[in-house]
Amino acid sequence: MSTASENYIPGHAAAAPQAGAVKLTMILSGAVFALMMVFGLIMRAAQGQWIELDAALFYQLLTAHGAGMVGTAALSGAAIMWYFGGRHLVLTGGIFWAFLGLFLLGVVLILGAIFIGGYGGAWTFLFPLPALSGGAWEAGAAAAFMLGYTAIGVGFLLYYLELGRRIHTRYGSLARALGWNLILGREDNDPPPPAIVAAAAVTIFNSIGIILGAAVLAASLVHLLVPGFEVDALLAKNLIYFFGHVFINASIYMAVTAVYEILPEYTGKPWKSNRLFAIAWNAVLIFVMAVYWHHLLQDVVMPPWMLVVGQLVSYFSGIPLIAVTAFSTFLYVRGSNMTWDLASALLVLSVAGWSVGSIPASIDGMISVNKVMHNTMWVPGHFHTYLLLGEVAMAFGFMAWLVRGKTIARMNGLDRAGFAVYLAGAAGFVTVFLFSGAASIPRRWAVHYEEWLTHDRIGTLFSVLVVLGTLIFVLRFVARLGRSEG
Amino acid sequence: MRMICLGLLAMAEAVALREAAAASPVQHVLVQMPLLVLAGVLLGWNLRVRRDWAVPLLLTALTAFLFWMLPRSVDWALTPAGEAAKNLSLPLLLGVPLRLSWPWLGPVLRGFLKANALSMLGVLGFLYTHAPVRICNSYLVSAQQELGFAFLYLAAALACLWAIPVLFGHPKCGSFGTAGCSRCGV
Numbered sequence: 001m002s003t004a005s006e007n008y009i010p011g012h013a014a015a016a017p018q019a020g021a022v023k024l025t026m027i028l029s030g031a032v033f034a035l036m037m038v039f040g041l042i043m044r045a046a047q048g049q050w051i052e053l054d055a056a057l058f059y060q061l062l063t064a065h066g067a068g069m070v071g072t073a074a075l076s077g078a079a080i081m082w083y084f085g086g087r088h089l090v091l092t093g094g095i096f097w098a099f100l101g102l103f104l105l106g107v108v109l110i111l112g113a114i115f116i117g118g119y120g121g122a123w124t125f126l127f128p129l130p131a132l133s134g135g136a137w138e139a140g141a142a143a144a145f146m147l148g149y150t151a152i153g154v155g156f157l158l159y160y161l162e163l164g165r166r167i168h169t170r171y172g173s174l175a176r177a178l179g180w181n182l183i184l185g186r187e188d189n190d191p192p193p194p195a196i197v198a199a200a201a202v203t204i205f206n207s208i209g210i211i212l213g214a215a216v217l218a219a220s221l222v223h224l225l226v227p228g229f230e231v232d233a234l235l236a237k238n239l240i241y242f243f244g245h246v247f248i249n250a251s252i253y254m255a256v257t258a259v260y261e262i263l264p265e266y267t268g269k270p271w272k273s274n275r276l277f278a279i280a281w282n283a284v285l286i287f288v289m290a291v292y293w294h295h296l297l298q299d300v301v302m303p304p305w306m307l308v309v310g311q312l313v314s315y316f317s318g319i320p321l322i323a324v325t326a327f328s329t330f331l332y333v334r335g336s337n338m339t340w341d342l343a344s345a346l347l348v349l350s351v352a353g354w355s356v357g358s359i360p361a362s363i364d365g366m367i368s369v370n371k372v373m374h375n376t377m378w379v380p381g382h383f384h385t386y387l388l389l390g391e392v393a394m395a396f397g398f399m400a401w402l403v404r405g406k407t408i409a410r411m412n413g414l415d416r417a418g419f420a421v422y423l424a425g426a427a428g429f430v431t432v433f434l435f436s437g438a439a440s441i442p443r444r445w446a447v448h449y450e451e452w453l454t455h456d457r458i459g460t461l462f463s464v465l466v467v468l469g470t471l472i473f474v475l476r477f478v479a480r481l482g483r484s485e486g
Numbered sequence: 487m488r489m490i491c492l493g494l495l496a497m498a499e500a501v502a503l504r505e506a507a508a509a510s511p512v513q514h515v516l517v518q519m520p521l522l523v524l525a526g527v528l529l530g531w532n533l534r535v536r537r538d539w540a541v542p543l544l545l546t547a548l549t550a551f552l553f554w555m556l557p558r559s560v561d562w563a564l565t566p567a568g569e570a571a572k573n574l575s576l577p578l579l580l581g582v583p584l585r586l587s588w589p590w591l592g593p594v595l596r597g598f599l600k601a602n603a604l605s606m607l608g609v610l611g612f613l614y615t616h617a618p619v620r621i622c623n624s625y626l627v628s629a630q631q632e633l634g635f636a637f638l639y640l641a642a643a644l645a646c647l648w649a650i651p652v653l654f655g656h657p658k659c660g661s662f663g664t665a666g667c668s669r670c671g672v
């Protein structure tokens with residue numbers, strides 16, 4: 001037992017508006033994470049030829065896994081940021097419910113498109129693949145998939161409009177909420193806390209992403225319904241990757257507010273915004289939008305300067321923010337004698353995993369490396385690192401914190417087992433992906449050569465551990481939720 | 487009274503632009519049509535309606551908007567019947583209802599409409615610049631491309647117009663004050 005949590009009482013703590021909606025969202029997220037991981041496990045086992053899977057079904061699972069995981073990462077991140085945003089802002093609960101409702105409507109459409117309509121064109125719906133199924137699915141299935149995305153996009157738009165509006169009301173301008181007073185050295189006797197700086201930045205860049213994403217979705221829909229209407233393929237690819245890159249990154253940038261708001265309860269030291277912190281977030285705001293060109297390094301028709309910017313910005317993109325966050329976390333944790341319960345352990349792990357995952361990402365952002373690594377398992381290797389050990393760990397850490405009870409207790413046996421199994425599984429799983437990438441095994445292939453099977457099988461074993469750890473975390477959350485409320 | 491005069495002026499100007507509208511789709515769709523809508527907005531400037539009228543009025547306005555967004559409506563607007571329909575419906579079924587419902591729309595809904603307008607302008611830009619066929623029979627393919635780019639420029643301009651006050655604060659509100667501004671929505 002420890003009393004660390006009593007030493008420090010953050011600004012408006014205690015107030016937890018819409019905690020019910022957030023808890024419900026986290027149960028849904030946990031359940032979908034687990035289900036999508038099982039899909040991943042099935043794909044991996046099929047690649048390793050331990051089970052037999054029809055290739056068409058593999059691509060449907062791949063699509064569901066990609067869209068489902070990205071969507072759930074964003075959903076859980078959004079719930080986390082709403083929860084902590086609510087500590088500093090007055091937020092309208094109805095908007096969150098509308099957001100959740102539209103999200104679920106989107107999920108229904110997407111699942112229907114995939115498992116009833118047979119859509120298997122991957123979560124990136126890259127033009128013109130959805131319209132060129134070669135008979136695998138009808139245009140209607142692809143259209144339903146895109147309408148599902150549209151519903152989710154509308155939900156997120158409402159979410160950000162409400163958040164942006166409230167930040168604007170509270171701080172007078174988004175620039176102030178981004179910490180410009182801190183950066184410019186002006187006096188500000190009510191500086192934005194880290195969670196608000198993050199919320200302001202994400203609100204800006206993800207709204208831009210969604211507006212552009214909606215445009216390319218609508219244009220793709222027109223193309224599906226009136227095939228004569230071509231969309232410029234390169235422009236569509238640019239827009240899709242802009243949207244996709246920004247959207248998946250936003251999930252981590254939203255979830256990291258859990259680190260800023262929760263860790264201080266353990267270390268006893270408040271996490272305040274300072275100049276460096278504000279600069280890092282403002283840099284991220286620009287970089288996250290300029291860096292998507294790293295997805296187009298193989299497109300020789302792109303203007304070279306864009307690719308060069310893509311490469312340069314890839315080095316710098318996450319790094320200032322990750323460095324500032326990781327460094328501060330390290331300092332906070334080292335100087336304090338904090339209690340390690342499941343929540344704090346997962347949150348610290350998430351910062352580490354996020355940082356480590358950015359290294360292979362930057363490597364792949366180099367044009368010379370990308371020539372070889374593009375479309376190999378290296379790519380799933382790097383993003384599974386900062387998603388499994390970053391975003392998802394943040395979400396599970398937040399869930400553990402929500403049900404921590406009145407006092408912070410050290411990890412018990414089950415907590416330890418869950419943590420160890422998850423960490424070992426995830427670390428092993430992503431390492432195998434990275435090794436496979438280095439061995440030039442391509443990504444997104446349903447059927448693998450004999451020589452690759454060892455990789456796939458080791459990967460499968462590790463993913464069983466990840467699924468086990470996840471089940472422990474989610475079931476523990478549900479059980480404790482019932483206990484604390486019943 | 488002043489607003490009504492201004493409204494009539496906008497209307498007259500739009501009608502005076504008949505020839506220009508027939509000559510170029512940009513002048514037609516992005517000058518004359520907006521002028522007609524503006525005329526309606528100004529005519530309805532001082533009117534007020536009850537709250538429960540807001541949603542039907544908004545739906546009327548959106549329907550009129552959707553109708554005039556279609557390329558074939560733009561073609562039709564150059565025939566005598568279509569022209570009359572355009573001159574009446576854009577002010578009366580779009581401008582006036584929009585103006586009347588606007589005060590009742592919540593800030594999130596307003597923001598949503600604006601964001602949607604940006605996306606749709608983007609899509610139109612996309613389609614008009616890349617369409618493989620001539621979409622409007624009355625205009626040249628090159629004019630169609632010009633229109634597409636004009637949509638994109640308009641989207642960019644509106645995005646700046648709407649985003650700058652949110653980003654940097656409203657000039658009236660003393661942007662960096664600690665009290666924040668409670669008067670302006672998004």
Ligand code: HEM
Pocket residue numbers: 036037038039040041043044062063065066067069070073122123124380384387388391392442443444445463466467
């Ligand atoms: C037990 C955990 C997981 C397993 C076993 C797993 C497995 C897989 C497999 C086998 C692939 C396809 C690799 C290929 O291209 O051949 C894949 C792709 C992917 N995974 Fe996972 N994954 C897991 C967790 C996650 C998580 C937590 C996320 C995100 C939050 C995620 C997001 C993705 C995405 C976005 C793709 C790319 C889909 C595409 O190429 O279209 N995965 N995963």
Ligand SMILES: [Cu+2]
Pocket residue numbers: 245291292294295
């Ligand atoms: Cu990217």
